[in-house]
Amino acid sequence: MSHAELVSLFLALGLLVGVARALGEVASALRQPAVLGEILAGVLLGPTILGTFWPQATARLFPETGPVAFGLQAMTQVAVVLFLLVAGLEVDLSRIKRQGRMATVVSVTGMLFPFALGFAFVYAAPGLLGKPPETATFLYALFLATALSISALPVIAKILMDLHLFRTDLGMIILAAAIVNDFIGWLLFALVLGLIPGRHVEEGSFDIWTTVTATLAFAAGMLTVGRVALNQMVVRVQAHSAWPAGVLALCLSLALLCGAFAEWIGVHAIFGAFLVGVALGDSSHLRERTRLILHHFVAALFAPLFFASIGLRVNFVESFDPLLCLVVLAIACVGKILGCGGGAILAGMPSREAWALGFGMNARGAMEIILGLLAREAGLIDDRMLVALVVMALVTSMLSGPLMERMLARRKPARFVRYLRDRGFFILGSDKDPFQAIEAVAGGLSTALDSSLETLLEAIRRRDRLTGNGLAPGVRLAHARLSGISAPLVGVALCPEGFRSGGDAEKVRAVVVVLTPQDKEAQQIEILTDLARTFLDARLRRLLLACSSALEMRALLRSSQSEPQH
Amino acid sequence: MPVSNPQDDPGVVGRPPGEMLVLLALSPTSGLVAREASRLSRSLGLRIRFLHVGARTPAIHRRFQTLLEHSLTEPGGDVTFRTGRIEDVVAEEAQASDLVVLGALEQEGPLGAFFSSVARRVARTAPCPTLLLPSPNPNPEPFRRLVAVMDPSTPSPEMLRDVLELARAEQVEMLHVVQELELPALNLALEEGADLDQTEEERRVNALAARHRLANLLEDCQADQVPIRVESLAGREGLEAIRYSQENSADLLIVPAPERDQSTVLERLFPRGTDLTLLNLPCALLAWRPRRTP
Known part of the structure; x- marks a missing residue:
């Protein structure tokens, strides 16, 4: 990389992180999802706004090819891997059992119903749902069904905190169900990526069935033997190295190594990082402070970088298809709200609480956007669908909290x-x-x-x-x-x-x-x-x-x- | 786990003295378990009965007789022999018992959660509270520092009453009544613009509420004569109980017993709560459960 290219790369990174973080803060101050501000930063700096009015500036700052583009691309890949590492840290799979039958029912219906709806819609009206002609219908249906059935745990956690519902029965049921949805959703998505034929034509890559078998074996190994081994590694590293540098380095290097392994077997690197997160999150030796530092590290630097980069790759005005956005939003909301709310009513929850639960689980947020971007990079969806998914993620995240609050119509607590x-x-x-x-x-x-x-x-x-x-x-x-x-x-x-x-x-x-x-x-x-x-x-x-x-x-x-x- | 006065006439007080079932194994610590159990039976006013699950041979019978002669201060101990799966036999034999006592390993191996040990299986299936003694004292003394971990969602007043009775009988220095407070995924809110102060506030406010709910329960149980400290522990269920017990040099940790039904693969893979505590006993552990009504 030449001296000028290095200058360009640092300039691009500095601008992206700075503007994204600043707009993220503004969004939070307006009680909107931080990701909204971060994406907006990319929209401002990318082809949508700056590129329209001053295309030379965008081309100079964020070139589409060459070493600078490669550098930015690599940074966003690392960002998404680390994002999934911290998402995995909060996965507690046994919580579903502890929260009882209600959480299990909500988790199952909240996953199955939107999944089935999405899958059926793609087969019924592939054109309406923006299926590119070159993408296999089954794969596209599988992807969209997965994308519609996932929930965004970070958004849900923030909403529950703001509404003071975190430790309530309702809050714990929502969290337990969302954790399981997240876990299954990411496993499914990894499989979807593994099934994309293009990933198996490169020299040295495995065929689809080897990839699927290796993926399942990798997951099983990480959740059993790997989990025990990581727990032992954490205690040893903490005992023999400076804290928190030693254990942070262990977490990051494991995420990247397992990411590399996941890529090698034919699924995306996020899968390896997510499994490392799940295994590490279960470690009895990993301190709460270490988790917090990891969260901060990712939230402050990598999340803004990643979400802003979306706006750099897509022209949101050109790729905005109102009908597609509306259809995706409608299917997503109907599937999730009916699936979760209906499931809760079936399991015996009073209807207002059940619908509030449905609205809470409907938040998609950052997870959906990551999923969309990775699918676009893999050639599974086009820009129009990515924009529709981003719009759906933002709208559902913005509406979840207010709708939940309205539905609960709680008596004001005593002051x-x-x-x-x-x-x-x-x-x-x-x-x-x-x-x-x-x-x-x-x-x-x-x-x-x-x-x-x-x-x-x-x-x-x-x-x-x-x-x-x-x-x-x-x-x-x-x-x-x-x-x-x-x-x-x-x-x-x-x-x-x-x-x-x-x-x-x-x-x-x-x-x-x-x-x-x-x-x-x-x-x-x-x-x-x-x-x-x-x-x-x-x-x-x-x-x-x-x-x-x-x-x-x-x-x-x-x-x-x-x-x-x- | 009732505390009754052994001098009382059963007919007069309306309830016969309860029973303690002590499980003896062919292990070097069995004598110490018997000794500790004998002390506790006097403190709680329970009749003691010994059980060995295994074939009765003259040699083994003689061995247990000698062990009890050396371990018990008063004569009269005899051992019942039964064969079968230990947890099934205990579940049957302890139908009329108020407490099951047995030795246990301090630490389970790495796969302990998956392949349950005898102590763990008995704690799960016994029809009454189970006391696990990982390192019984050769010179048994009353339990002085108790840590009672209440259920994180619905603390049981019945458990609290039994704990208070035990604390009074043992004349404890301090009874710590604690509740573990897990706030799953709270850290993820940081990605959505929450700051550290907000997450910390959430932890502290929930901890305060939990402490006062427990204190209400204790006040309703008339716990005046026992020195008590109420705490809520932010962190992972099961693990915080171990840490807190170690920090406070507890000699008895009391936890709600794990559910009777077989644990799922998920729970075995990711043990939490009592299941997690059972893997790494910081001291003697009483897995409490309500007695079955006859």
Whole structure:
């Protein structure tokens, strides 16, 4: 590569990563999928926008042939391999059994129904679904059926987090079903790629049946012996090398090596990387921090690069076929929502929750786009279908969260601000310790109670011994359940300079006393989680600690309800 | 697992003293298992019964007699001999038992999850709680530091009541009541624009909710006289229990028993929860299950 080509390559990479990351952040800030912004970066810099108005610039920055194009292509291949590595890390196949019959039913119907629908549609109307004449109908049907039956775990995880549904029964069923869908979907897709005749005509490549047999043997080996071996490797590397460099290098090199092996046997490299991810994710020695670093590494650098590169390869305006987009979107939504929602209803879930589940599972996101791009590279689909898949992935991702929320139409959870009492609000000096602050607040609240202050303090102490009292940095929780009250009572004591403390521990600047009725657990947990979310938000915490009255605190909290928390 | 006073007249208290079934094997630690079981039976007020699954020959019978004479502080122990698959025999013999006790390996081999060991199979099929003793103490002492791992989705009040009874009987220094909190795929949200603070907040908020639900259960069980600490452990089910027990030098880990039905290939390939804990016992382990009603 010449000096000028190197300059071009670095310029292209820097621009792609920078613009994609920036637009990804903008999309996230607008509560849209980050991938939308990242793809938009490629659309802006590629043939669709920049190429239309200033074709020389696009040709200079992102040439279609030559060493720079080759370099970019290689980087995006590495990106997709690493993307699948981290996707595999989160696969927990036994979760489906632990989530019970409902998750199993949803997973099966949510996979089979869209698969069958997609498969049947290709045979019924291949032209309408954009089948290129040179592609075999069976292979095209298999690909589209797989593409329609996959779910996007990252989008689903983010939606559940935003809707505070992560640890609910519904959230866990969706996650379990999506994990299994993902796993089966990627295995199927690897097989589809393995079945493409073009991959078996190169010199030294295997025939289709050898590829299929080797693929199945590779998967079985990685999930049994390979998994045990990787677990042993992780513990040894962690014991004898610098952390996290050693174990990160192991993960990355294994993903690339197994990617190479998968390519060699005739399936795509992503298959090898995905299996390494699944095997590594199960390792009892792989630390949570290592997983997080890997996720960050891929999310910050490789994901923007990969998604932006899509916009470089396709002219989204020229290849936009509204009818095809509409048909693909309709089949995808009907298949997934009916498959998952209907399955859930059959398994006994109330209908509103079942349809909410269907909308949640309908999110396709980045996974669909990866699948589409790889299929296009393999010559299985054309640009029109790729654009249709991208549109479908983005639309389903954008609609999933709002539709789920609307369908659930949940009662608004109890917020602690509603129960904040004026007589329970104190600003105290730093000569007081946290327990004196609790006494002051409890004293203020106890005027509304039948029980004595001493009984109340004893109940708080008992609870404190059981659960500890940390709520957020510098914020202490004092809580008790009482049988004599009908509604919760909340009081706060603030000390901006920090309460007096005996040790070196972080200074407590706020004490929150929460008293809830003994028999209203749901309300109690809602108030406690609301408190935790409120005080864990660093910006809001800073503002709350500066309040000078209960009224001011109430006003601040009410106004923050209408803003997104992050 | 009831705690009854052995001095009580069965007719008066309404329920006869319970039974502890101790499984003896031809292994070097059998004497220690018998000794530990004998201590525990006194603490819990349970009658003790020994069982060996294997052919009864005069030599083996004599060997067990000698072993029990050396291991038990009071005479009277005898061994029942039965043949058959160990887990089937235990399932049958323990119908009227309140606790099954047996020795176990500390660590299973790499394929332990796939080819279950005897202890693992018994823990899965026994009709009552099963106590596995990986390294029984030659001078048995009460269990002082207990870690009770509650079911991650629906903690059982019945299990909690039994754990509290055990803790009172053993006069524990500390009973840790914990719940493992797995948030699958949460890290993947980072790819969708979530930041580390958000994922951390999700973990902490869920942990707080889990701790307070457990504390509510404990308060409802009148757990005042026992020193208790409630924790929620973010991480993988089964693995966090092992880590927590090791960090807190627990001498007894109590977990919900694995389901009775045969585990699926998937569960054997990717063990979680109790199945995972059973592969690597950090200390003695009590696999709790509700007793079958007669």
